[in-house]
Amino acid sequence: MPLYDYAPKSAPVTELRACHCTCCQKASGSGGSVNAVVPSADVQIKGTPRRYTMKADSGRTLHRYFCGECGSPIYSQRDANPERMVIRAGTLDNPPPLQITAHIWTKSKAGWSHIDAGAKQVAGQPD
Numbered sequence: 001m002p003l004y005d006y007a008p009k010s011a012p013v014t015e016l017r018a019c020h021c022t023c024c025q026k027a028s029g030s031g032g033s034v035n036a037v038v039p040s041a042d043v044q045i046k047g048t049p050r051r052y053t054m055k056a057d058s059g060r061t062l063h064r065y066f067c068g069e070c071g072s073p074i075y076s077q078r079d080a081n082p083e084r085m086v087i088r089a090g091t092l093d094n095p096p097p098l099q100i101t102a103h104i105w106t107k108s109k110a111g112w113s114h115i116d117a118g119a120k121q122v123a124g125q126p127d
Ligand SMILES: [Zn+2]
Pocket: 019, 020, 021, 022, 023, 024, 025, 032, 033, 105
């Protein structure tokens, strides 16, 4: 660890989204995931993560990348949007000093997950 490094050549992380979809719940074994959406071109991967392809709650094809040795989730990419990476924020070398700005897929959130009332909430997939 870590297996990758986010190198912000064109855009810093400006937003952290918490995803409460059932896929993120299963993949994390918890309430979901907290993610930074960044341009794929700005990310350098060290090593070769394993890939698992699945159909997301949105119905889209999603690739989930994880460390083949320790199993840590690293990032995901939509099949239709390879130019963007959805990086699991907890694996960043230097996590951005941000609050979670939006919660998505709140309609499937676990009953024990807390959502800050001041954060933006989207019931399903945002635009
Ligand atoms: Zn999700």
